[in-house]
Amino acid sequence: MAEFNEVYARAGYYDIAFSRDISREVDFIFAEYARLNGRPLRSLLEIACGPGYHARAFAKQNVETFGLDLRPEMIDFARDKAKDDGVDVHWIAADMRGFKLPHAVDAIITMYDSLDCLSDNDDIVDHFKTVAANLTPQGIYLFELTHPRDCSMHGYGNHVYSGEKNGTKVEIKWAVNNPRHDAFTQVAEVETTLRVIEHGKETLYRDRARERYLSPQELVALTKLAGGLRVVDCYGDFIPGLRMDNSPASRRMIFVLQKLS
Numbered sequence: 010m011a012e013f014n015e016v017y018a019r020a021g022y023y024d025i026a027f028s029r030d031i032s033r034e035v036d037f038i039f040a041e042y043a044r045l046n047g048r049p050l051r052s053l054l055e056i057a058c059g060p061g062y063h064a065r066a067f068a069k070q071n072v073e074t075f076g077l078d079l080r081p082e083m084i085d086f087a088r089d090k091a092k093d094d095g096v097d098v099h100w101i102a103a104d105m106r107g108f109k110l111p112h113a114v115d116a117i118i119t120m121y122d123s124l125d126c127l128s129d130n131d132d133i134v135d136h137f138k139t140v141a142a143n144l145t146p147q148g149i150y151l152f153e154l155t156h157p158r159d160c161s162m163h164g165y166g167n168h169v170y171s172g173e174k175n176g177t178k179v180e181i182k183w184a185v186n187n188p189r190h191d192a193f194t195q196v197a198e199v200e201t202t203l204r205v206i207e208h209g210k211e212t213l214y215r216d217r218a219r220e221r222y223l224s225p226q227e228l229v230a231l232t233k234l235a236g237g238l239r240v241v242d243c244y245g246d247f248i249p250g251l252r253m254d255n256s257p258a259s260r261r262m263i264f265v266l267q268k269l270s
């Protein structure tokens with residue numbers, strides 16, 4: 010299964026390559042929730058949280074926060090980071106297709122293409138139903154995917170992420186096999202490499218992932234099929250009012266759904 014690819018077991022290396030400033034994203038989510046509900050956001054779940062960048066940032070702002078990831082290694086890493094940050098987050102190792110929080114939350118988010126591991130329509134519908142069941146009335150679900158210009162049925166693209174921390178250098182190439190999405194299933198078999206230089210020694214890990222391309226209109230249709238949620242908007246960046254379109258400013262695909270009452 011795509012979701013068990015090894016890169017996510019090596020949480021510390023993932024963090025070196027992918028840690029980034031997400032403050033603009035957090036501000037956008039606060040603003041979008043308040044705009045749609047007329048009150049401040051009080052509780053949130055980050056799905057596929059990895060090291061929990063967003064979960065920890067919301068917890069710092071006194072939001073009651075949950076972080077969920079399939080990989081226990083990621084959850085352990087995120088928990089340690091939260092301890093370092095001095096913030097409380099409820100961490101859960103679980104699958105995004107079926108989980109139950111102790112109580113419903115105002116917002117659920119899935120960032121950075123993490124939805125693309127759900128490779129068939131039933132998985133996506135189950136996921137949307139699970140999300141709806143864990144939201145408060147009028148609660149929002151925001152998920153972020155790559156803009157189709159940068160990764161789609163027309164071309165997968167070459168994505169390279171790198172970083173250095175405490176003398177350890179990490180470079181992740183996503184992908185190295187020039188993958189194409191299958192014309193019918195829209196799933197790509199992706200090969201990735203993780204290169205680590207640590208204590209003067211270089212190690213190369215090879216990995217595989219299965220990723221589904223999801224078009225905007227499929228996401229709209231699958232939301233309707235799942236029931237319980239409506240599509241509010243699709244944005245091109247974490248900038249209020251910037252709709253997703255073909256303009257250069259529109260560089261992501263950010264869906265906002267809202268729980269139907």
Ligand SMILES: C[S@@+](CC[C@H](N)C(=O)[O-])C[C@H]1O[C@@H](n2cnc3c(N)ncnc32)[C@H](O)[C@@H]1O
Pocket residue numbers: 011012013017027056057058059060061062077078079080083103104105106119120121122123126
């Ligand atoms: C691309 S990373 C994103 C991590 C983080 N959200 C970020 O912004 O960097 C995808 C994460 O999804 C998790 N994941 C993959 N499949 C999952 C599933 N079925 N349920 C929950 N988490 C999953 C992986 O373990 C990994 O941590």
